[in-house]
Amino acid sequence: MLGEPSKYSCIPEVFVRIRFADSALDIAARRVFRCGHEVHLSPKAFDMLTLLMERRGRVVAKKDLLDLIWPNVFVSDASLARVVTELRQVLGDNPRNPAIIRTVHGYGYEFKAEVTEEESTTGENSSASAAVTCLLISHDRVFPLADGEQLAGRDPVLSIWLNSPKVSWRHARLVVRGPSTTIEDLGSKNGTYVNGIRITQPSDVQSGDEVRIGPFRLMLRLADTPSRTETETP
Secondary structure (H helix, E strand, O other): OOOOOOOOOOOOOEEEEEEEOOEEEEOOOOEEEEOOEEEOOOHHHHHHHHHHHHOOOOOEEHHHHHHHHOOOOOOOHHHHHHHHHHHHHHHOOOOOOOOOEEEEOOOEEEEOOOEEEEEEEOOOOOOHHHHEEEEEEOOOOEEEEEOEEEEEEOOOOOOEEOOOOOOOOOOEEEEEEOOEEEEEEOOOOOOEEEOOEEOOOOEEEOOOOEEEEOOEEEEEEEOOOOOOOOOOOO
16 A cells, blocks of 8 residues: 555665775765775766776776766766776775776776675664764865874875875874874974974874975864854955
8 A cells, every 4th residue: 555664664774885905885875985984086986996896807998988987978098097096096006006906008997906795784883984083184185084093195005195295105193092193203304294393203183283294284173073164255
């Protein structure tokens, strides 16, 4: 009868999360996680990651990727390369020694990481972002930080990847313990600064403090502390 509750309505919906390297993919919800934290991918990057994963174990030609990701639209190989670069940056995949996406020069790309699948239900608390304690915010990126140790530097596999020749390969270490955060310079060439002062030993960082690493200026905020809305001038 129309409007009658289904006898199956109390059965929780099952979701499949696909794990690879230090990341996970929820295709149905279009969500991506790395090191337990949700990360952002553009729609095209998400589509490409899903497509390569579904065809893992074989090389997918550039032409097929272009036809499937940009149907009925003419785009160049450069657009494809930009999406691959985005994926590698977000997933921490080193292009010189890739563990996730392999480039087959002149032909296409292959998803090479080992994959495992796990099921979760709507009744389970599966939100990885709940573990985030604070945020490190630049003008164009947000790095979620959970309890524990995180490294910042030019190495693409790091959770705080700062791509600049003025940043050392492994530049600084941040240690988060609940609301307390410390930062330590790892002998970098150009130093690490907190509120404009170069640090020489592990130093406390408070919410609202500015951290400078090379050309990057980042502000630390507690995850549950919203920033103030600015008033727009007519």
